[in-house]
Amino acid sequence: MFAEVRAKATGLDRGSVIAVITITLLHLIGWGGLLLLVVPSGVNLGDTAGGLATLGVGLTAYALGMRHAFDADHIAAIDNTTRRFVDRGRPTSAIGFWFSLGHSTIVFALCVVLTVGISAAGSALRDDGSSWMVATGMWGPTVSGVFLLVIAAVNVRSLVVRRRADSDSAAAASGGMMWRLLGSFDRVVDRPWRMYVVGLLFGFGFDTATEIGLLALAGAASLSHVPWWAVLTLPVLFAAGMSLLDTTQGAVMRRAYAWSPDGPDALRRRSRAQTYSIAMTGLSVVVAVVIGGVELAEVATTAFGWGGPVAWLGALDIDDLGLWLTGLLLATWAVVFVKTRRESPSAV
Template sequence: MWRLSPAARATLATAAGLPLVGWALFATLVLPGETGAEATTFGFGLAITAFLLGMRHAFDADHIAAIDNTSRKLVADGRDPSGVGLWFALGHSTVVLVAVGLVTAGLGALTSQIGVDDSPLASFTGVWGPTVSSVFLLAMAAANIVILVRLSGGADGSAPAGREHPAPAGIVSRLIARTSATLDAPWKMFVVGLLFGLGFDTASTITLLLLAGGAGVVMPWYAALVLPVLFTAGMVMCDGLNSVVTAGIYRWSADEPERRRRYNAALISISVAVALAVGTVGLSGVLVDAGGVRWTPVVAVASIDLEWFGPVIVAAIVLAWLTAWIAARTRGRISTAS
């Protein structure tokens, strides 16, 4: 249905290879220590939990929305976004690896604040994480709205007359334009993933698992780091595959001018709606939790549960593409028969 680009093949190879590396490290560095006097509870159960947590975290609504909207924007720029999810996951996982490394190295100041709700670390990361992700998503939504407006101007996606180069106005418009212009290659999503990861929610989870298993106390640091490596492998596998599929769908939709006008407009609308929804819920949560806002509409928005919103987004995009693909094949057969 579409050809895999070199970037897509590299992403899929990494997504498949990293889990193999993670489990190989577990078999060689962790399992031998589980039979001696210093055995810990860091067995298959804990390893599988970390791996599955990485897979589950890859489908968080902010991950899916960030990958989807960035992919859509890069396709509009004529670039291949197949590596967007891979780079995002690697950036996000870097925070987890560094945090666990510091804990296993004996950094008591960090260990004492992990999992403590009222600690300075929790107070900072509780605001940082959702604020960064929400602002990024809202900026990408605005950039894709510009693309949608241009798409409505002609069959080839060009801007309507007089709107080829809209002049940004105001701080928000300049921020949107700068974000859109800067994010011009998939590898730059490493930085975005890193900034998302500084919210520290996943780093705290994996560190607590590590401490609960006793690995951070009795195991060598290089063995203890196998747990975040397995987490990284799970997230890279799912986010990488997601970006390859998303890239293929968006590039397929741009193959024909007529398809660009109707199908692209529908998919961009979905992307924009998703980013606006996730970003608004995130910022509302910050206003309620950190800003003390008690206005009923804001509280209501902040209370929306997005736990399963990510998988729903992926299913909606794939379903929309399948519908369009089947319709295109059907039209092709009808044209051939006539």
């Protein structure tokens, strides 16, 4: 009871509290372990001796985690799932957190494997042509591509159902087999914590430069006979950086999607806000389809040797698309928000 009162007073739900506590602990463990244990002990995580070099490696791991949070598939998955949860009135504050936690679990587990000295794993990771790297390189894009296309279809379904409901409540319940299948998927990922499984599946594909960079740091430190507890500060720092920005991304997009103007003349401005919401959803769907299509085209080109338009699509570079997508979505929300504030200073 007291927890509920406290949550209402602070505006935080249980998911938000768990996210804040976990992210804080990751930062305390990662940076505390590095600064209070690793550096004073004289352990060298880098190629050169000295505390500054070790600190630099820690900063690199943290920065890699933050950069990984802006990967296009992360942004699209969190954004589209947040849109769906907002539309259904479900809690959204911890979507990005659970996704990043699942993703970080795989990265941490593999760093543990490297740390305990399983040489076969280290050799497989260093060889881009190894069966392990080829398999995971196909698994990651396949999982994320399929998920993004399905979640985009679910959001399209929501828009269509909403339009039908506005005109005919009976028609809103109708739909073919594909509609019912999408509704079934909608019930599978219906809580923020279930995004942990999605992040876990995304994490099995070691196909990004940030993940490979972190594993290279951990692998190099392990080969230098660095103590296990020192090496494991790196994936913790990676998880701290990624979870911080993934959680922030989800919270910001929740604010953008759930925003509704109040005050005088609110009805007209809410109608405009509804149009804005539909436009934002449409933009998110398009981006999810593009990213998912590029990833699946890349898999088809690699696995089946497809050429032509499929090969061209699979060769597109989407590494920086996540940054552009975040900026575009926030800019769209900011323009509408500022315009509404100018029309009525009392608008929220």
